[in-house]
Amino acid sequence: MNKKGIILITFLIFLVLHQDFWNWDNASLVFGFIPVGLFYHACYSFVAAAFWAIVIKVAWPTALEEWAEGAADPLEGGHE
Amino acid sequence: MISVVVIAIYLGLLLGLALFSKTLFRGTSKDYFVASHSIGPFMLLMSVFGTTMTAFALVGSTGKAFEGGIGTYGLMASSSGLIHAACFLLIGIKLWAIGKRYGYVTQIQYFRARFESKAFGYLLFPILVLLVIPYLLIGIIGAAKTIYGVTVAKSTPAGEIPGAFPEIFTNGAVPPWLTGIIICGVVLTYIFAGGSRAAAWANTFQTIVFMIMGILAFYLISEKLGGVSAAIEKASDAHKVRTISGEVGFSKLTFLTYMFIPLSVGMFPHLFQHWLTAKSAKSFKLTVVAHPICIAIVWVPCVLIGVWATGVPALNGPVPTPSGAVLAKMVAVLVHDPIVVGLVTAGILAAIMSSLDSQFLCLGTMFTNDIVLHNSKKEYTDKQILFMARTFIIAIVVLTYILSLVLYKKNVFDLAIWSFSGFAALTPLVIAALYWKRANKTGAYACVIAVFLSWLTFFAMSGFGGEYFLVGGIVPAAAMWFIGAAAMIIGSLMSPPPSEKTLAKFF
Numbered sequence: 001m002n003k004k005g006i007i008l009i010t011f012l013i014f015l016v017l018h019q020d021f022w023n024w025d026n027a028s029l030v031f032g033f034i035p036v037g038l039f040y041h042a043c044y045s046f047v048a049a050a051f052w053a054i055v056i057k058v059a060w061p062t063a064l065e066e067w068a069e070g071a072a073d074p075l076e077g078g079h080e
Numbered sequence: 081m082i083s084v085v086v087i088a089i090y091l092g093l094l095l096g097l098a099l100f101s102k103t104l105f106r107g108t109s110k111d112y113f114v115a116s117h118s119i120g121p122f123m124l125l126m127s128v129f130g131t132t133m134t135a136f137a138l139v140g141s142t143g144k145a146f147e148g149g150i151g152t153y154g155l156m157a158s159s160s161g162l163i164h165a166a167c168f169l170l171i172g173i174k175l176w177a178i179g180k181r182y183g184y185v186t187q188i189q190y191f192r193a194r195f196e197s198k199a200f201g202y203l204l205f206p207i208l209v210l211l212v213i214p215y216l217l218i219g220i221i222g223a224a225k226t227i228y229g230v231t232v233a234k235s236t237p238a239g240e241i242p243g244a245f246p247e248i249f250t251n252g253a254v255p256p257w258l259t260g261i262i263i264c265g266v267v268l269t270y271i272f273a274g275g276s277r278a279a280a281w282a283n284t285f286q287t288i289v290f291m292i293m294g295i296l297a298f299y300l301i302s303e304k305l306g307g308v309s310a311a312i313e314k315a316s317d318a319h320k321v322r323t324i325s326g327e328v329g330f331s332k333l334t335f336l337t338y339m340f341i342p343l344s345v346g347m348f349p350h351l352f353q354h355w356l357t358a359k360s361a362k363s364f365k366l367t368v369v370a371h372p373i374c375i376a377i378v379w380v381p382c383v384l385i386g387v388w389a390t391g392v393p394a395l396n397g398p399v400p401t402p403s404g405a406v407l408a409k410m411v412a413v414l415v416h417d418p419i420v421v422g423l424v425t426a427g428i429l430a431a432i433m434s435s436l437d438s439q440f441l442c443l444g445t446m447f448t449n450d451i452v453l454h455n456s457k458k459e460y461t462d463k464q465i466l467f468m469a470r471t472f473i474i475a476i477v478v479l480t481y482i483l484s485l486v487l488y489k490k491n492v493f494d495l496a497i498w499s500f501s502g503f504a505a506l507t508p509l510v511i512a513a514l515y516w517k518r519a520n521k522t523g524a525y526a527c528v529i530a531v532f533l534s535w536l537t538f539f540a541m542s543g544f545g546g547e548y549f550l551v552g553g554i555v556p557a558a559a560m561w562f563i564g565a566a567a568m569i570i571g572s573l574m575s576p577p578p579s580e581k582t583l584a585k586f587f
């Protein structure tokens with residue numbers, strides 16, 4: 001499987017993990033002050049940030065960046 | 081009165097920053113609209129984050145958690161962390177690249193070229209303006225309600241607190257009409273001074289302010305409640321889970337389908353403009369990675385404050401505390417210190433104004449470029465272009481200001497969800513434009529018309545702006561998104577593909 005496929009599957013797993021139905025009615029506290037349902041989603045935010053950092057590292061659109069920096073071909077047409 | 085002085089000092093600092101950014105303004109329309117593509121990673125992160133976190137950030141998150149419990153974070157924040165970053169990476173960078181290469185400064189310029197239809201802009205422009213206006217309203221109404229709550233006379237367990245201006249205004253409170261004028265005036269001053277560049281500078285400053293003030297409020301409130309453990313012990317048990325219990329909690333379908341609402345960032349015209357201010361594609365890297373973390377830094381403390389508020393007697397009397405007043409009331413009732421009240425209020429205003437500026441600016445940019453300059457045979461100077469943009473911005477501000485007074489009593493957050501839902505439902509348009517070669521003019525028209533009609537239908541069914549769910553708790557944004565996507569696919573497949581020239585230009 002190529003890089004894009006792995007990233008897409010990981011993203012879909014993230015969407016599923018966001019639903020955390022197993023925490024739905026769990027009122028226990030983590031560290032004595034934060035409800036587990038909130039703690040889970042706070043961690044989720046940080047893990048999502050790590051996921052996007054990895055995506056940027058392995059799948060950065062370098063070609064797109066170079067294309068943008070180049071001058072538009074007159075035949076392509078520019079603004080309007 | 082001391083709180084008002086602190087707020088006035090904050091607004092003064094903001095204006096000072098505007099004067100500074102004016103010295104960097106190059107005087108060209110390109111600099112005014114997209115800061116000459118010169119904004120680096122940190123300022124891009126702060127301006128994009130500040131723009132997406134309007135009054136929802138501090139006030140809305142606390143109020144929603146007070147009403148619905150901890151599920152608020154998963155519903156609105158962690159989902160946004162994932163989806164917003166995906167939109168920045170998959171839509172933002174690509175639009176930045178296309179905008180940079182072909183000189184576009186608005187979404188409509190791109191869509192007109194991509195879908196080979198000049199008339200398409202005349203369909204999309206009024207719809208985008210219509211959807212931005214509720215977003216503007218939540219800023220102005222949110223600011224007016226916050227300042228009113230801070231300055232009005234109050235009864236607290238410690239005794240009566242007089243209003244800030246008892247000899248001038250009723251109940252001593254700054255009236256909404258005055259707050260609206262001041263807030264709009266300050267924002268207009270700095271965007272008129274330096275356009276996109278001033279907005280980026282002001283947003284960076286304001287985002288730092290509201291992030292720090294959110295943490296400060298969290299620390300001081302927890303201290304007054306006897307620490308974080310004591311605070312959560314006193315809170316209502318129903319708010320510590322997501323299970324539906326009376327008005328608290330969320331259905332699983334609502335939680336699932338709410339994931340569509342953060343897609344709105346893909347179609348916000350003011351974010352498009354912010355993306356185009358980036359110096360290079362690399363400027364996006366920090367925004368993509370740090371955005372979910374910034375959301376957590378602001379939202380986790382605010383959601384906890386909202387949950388703690390359920391255990392504070394002063395907020396749970398016979399007259400329920402309005403959701404928009406929870407944070408201000410927690411600070412006022414528990415902390416007392418007028419300087420802190422002023423600082424936290426300044427933080428709330430910062431969150432609001434950091435969105436208002438970009439929205440005002442983008443409306444002026446769209447009107448000038450998509451309506452006036454489009455197809456115009458006359459050559460305009462930069463000075464004339466800036467004059468047109470500023471005139472349209474003033475017209476929109478006046479209209480929004482009048483609407484904010486008329487709709488002052490509406491629940492501003494419910495109104496905002498309708499704005500976000502409309503933009504979210506339009507994302508099939510931009511996704512298809514960027515990634516589907518077969519997407520064409522017919523599909524684009526079908527998508528926009530189908531989304532607009534379904535939005536109008538659901539909006540009317542909600543009673544024009546109230547909270548509304550479809551069967552099982554499905555949010556209308558999800559249904560509208562599928563309607564828009566289906567219209568785009570069917571419309572495109574039933575008509576000829578785009579020309580080879582257009583495909584070569586964009587793919």
